[in-house]
Amino acid sequence: MLLQEIPKKEDIISAEKRIHDYVHRTPVFTSTTLNEILGVNVYFKCENLQKVGAFKMRGASNAILSLTKAQLKKGVATHSSGNHAQAVALAAKLSKIPAYIVMPQNAPEVKVEAVRRYGAEVIYCDSTLNAREETLKDVVAKTGATFIHPYDNYDVIAGQATCAKEMIEDTDHLKAIYAPIGGGGLMAGTLLSSQYFGHKIPVIGAEPEGADDAYRSWKAGKIIPMEFPDTIADGLRTSLGERNFPIIQEHIEDIITVSDQEIIEAMRLIFNYLKLVVEPSGAVPFASMIKSKERYKGHKVGVILCGGNVDLKRLPF
Amino acid sequence: MLLQEIPKKEDIISAEKRIHDYVHRTPVFTSTTLNEILGVNVYFKCENLQKVGAFKMRGASNAILSLTKAQLKKGVATHSSGNHAQAVALAAKLSKIPAYIVMPQNAPEVKVEAVRRYGAEVIYCDSTLNAREETLKDVVAKTGATFIHPYDNYDVIAGQATCAKEMIEDTDHLKAIYAPIGGGGLMAGTLLSSQYFGHKIPVIGAEPEGADDAYRSWKAGKIIPMEFPDTIADGLRTSLGERNFPIIQEHIEDIITVSDQEIIEAMRLIFNYLKLVVEPSGAVPFASMIKSKERYKGHKVGVILCGGNVDLKRLPF
Numbered sequence: 025m026l027l028q029e030i031p032k033k034e035d036i037i038s039a040e041k042r043i044h045d046y047v048h049r050t051p052v053f054t055s056t057t058l059n060e061i062l063g064v065n066v067y068f069k070c071e072n073l074q075k076v077g078a079f080k081m082r083g084a085s086n087a088i089l090s091l092t093k094a095q096l097k098k099g100v101a102t103h104s105s106g107n108h109a110q111a112v113a114l115a116a117k118l119s120k121i122p123a124y125i126v127m128p129q130n131a132p133e134v135k136v137e138a139v140r141r142y143g144a145e146v147i148y149c150d151s152t153l154n155a156r157e158e159t160l161k162d163v164v165a166k167t168g169a170t171f172i173h174p175y176d177n178y179d180v181i182a183g184q185a186t187c188a189k190e191m192i193e194d195t196d197h198l199k200a201i202y203a204p205i206g207g208g209g210l211m212a213g214t215l216l217s218s219q220y221f222g223h224k225i226p227v228i229g230a231e232p233e234g235a236d237d238a239y240r241s242w243k244a245g246k247i248i249p250m251e252f253p254d255t256i257a258d259g260l261r262t263s264l265g266e267r268n269f270p271i272i273q274e275h276i277e278d279i280i281t282v283s284d285q286e287i288i289e290a291m292r293l294i295f296n297y298l299k300l301v302v303e304p305s306g307a308v309p310f311a312s313m314i315k316s317k318e319r320y321k322g323h324k325v326g327v328i329l330c331g332g333n334v335d336l337k338r339l340p341f
Numbered sequence: 342m343l344l345q346e347i348p349k350k351e352d353i354i355s356a357e358k359r360i361h362d363y364v365h366r367t368p369v370f371t372s373t374t375l376n377e378i379l380g381v382n383v384y385f386k387c388e389n390l391q392k393v394g395a396f397k398m399r400g401a402s403n404a405i406l407s408l409t410k411a412q413l414k415k416g417v418a419t420h421s422s423g424n425h426a427q428a429v430a431l432a433a434k435l436s437k438i439p440a441y442i443v444m445p446q447n448a449p450e451v452k453v454e455a456v457r458r459y460g461a462e463v464i465y466c467d468s469t470l471n472a473r474e475e476t477l478k479d480v481v482a483k484t485g486a487t488f489i490h491p492y493d494n495y496d497v498i499a500g501q502a503t504c505a506k507e508m509i510e511d512t513d514h515l516k517a518i519y520a521p522i523g524g525g526g527l528m529a530g531t532l533l534s535s536q537y538f539g540h541k542i543p544v545i546g547a548e549p550e551g552a553d554d555a556y557r558s559w560k561a562g563k564i565i566p567m568e569f570p571d572t573i574a575d576g577l578r579t580s581l582g583e584r585n586f587p588i589i590q591e592h593i594e595d596i597i598t599v600s601d602q603e604i605i606e607a608m609r610l611i612f613n614y615l616k617l618v619v620e621p622s623g624a625v626p627f628a629s630m631i632k633s634k635e636r637y638k639g640h641k642v643g644v645i646l647c648g649g650n651v652d653l654k655r656l657p658f
Contacts, residue, residue: 053390073370077616300617301613336656341653341654
């Protein structure tokens, strides 16, 4: 049964059980040297080590595993050129159901290949949002597949919430959790897990300056979509979803925006000291943490390293 | 008490207890996608996630913690511009004793800084091996410090052996273990742990074609030093040690040499699929494994990812 309202505590616990065999319980790493440099003890939740290389596997798995038998039979569909596409493809493969992924003709060959390797059918379209949505509509009409939205979907939010739930269980005394905001799926889930499982640990949103719609929406009290995002953090260029914004509005502690330069420096530190490969979007929460490090001097904070799918030929250093 | 002969089973067990608080028990990772691509199930022992970013912390810690009180008081010394220097510096810092590190004037600033950050005293010298050894002799004469050799030292070998011991304990049914050969410290330790704790799992040596002295020495039955090493794998340019060679001669299954191109491709796969930062030397065992993958088709093998200290400005992709 698909969720019709904001996930409750039980919904997240159920999601965790449901996706248990589909995802990794990712490790939490810390670096003594990095902590000494920053003066803050930072615990990194390594979702770059998650299946498909990003937290997206949690939400996609939960949404797919919540479908009815009749729905499962007809398969799932989505439009994405990013980590969500791979996550839907892999979760569908593990569930032995068809997946239809609408991708722009100009999507990087490596991403198309990754989706195909998981056995999904790729349907090309023009690269405008309109073309994507129309093509998806056609696919759904023709196949009867269920559309799995990348973030504006309560089952996806419940799945993403399991990430912060695990981090809270595997650490002690966190004074704050830093998580990214793109469409708001991971952020909404993180906020809910903080409320339900984390004694309301303050959650700080991290956003690129060049895609700061969440910051502006939060200040304005209404969704202000991002028209022309311009940031190296390609995973965070999307605008907030309707189901995500109210959760963010109610619970978020603060939103800290960072420049591309700050994102690149955070990436560099993660490569250097944690020896982990992280994509630009995955380094945004750490960049926000560094920018606000005086707030938590001498304390412990959690930072979600949300993804590691970076094109090695285009590393910014 | 320092070891005077090849470490016995009990010596390695003692080493593991001795260094317990100085090192991480590093995780063993595997990648479903990579395993599908290769047709072999590869278990990576992640020593790039070890303290100082390399297995060297194990041997240096064991050697230092085996010194007498009188020796400890006078500190330790070594000459190295690589991971062993950082390992000696950090292990000395944790033991609250002085460390003197002889480094060539042309050593990368970042490596000098890392050693200084751990509180060691850096003594510069010319970049020839002769100058290093002379300078070290002076330092030892002046300070009374104990020289910790990077590999030609039984206590160092016993420390490095704990890496394979952990990997054997944390996996099942490995058909082979791939480990690198530089001076032979890690290789000798790996061979001993396979004998004592691994039911004699075959151990395969991995070496760059441009520094194949172990391969040639093994074939010749005597040490043939490497005169002009030429490989991207800077950590494996050293020649075999006298204490290391007999252990290798007695127990090694095979030695597989790889080209720089093969090393770079192995690095790329590790970055891409494991999301781990690995230095060129650290990818050499995996490159050898790929080259010989037909031998273990459908089986499990262990591969030691021995270090992650790569200059991000000089990544080969």
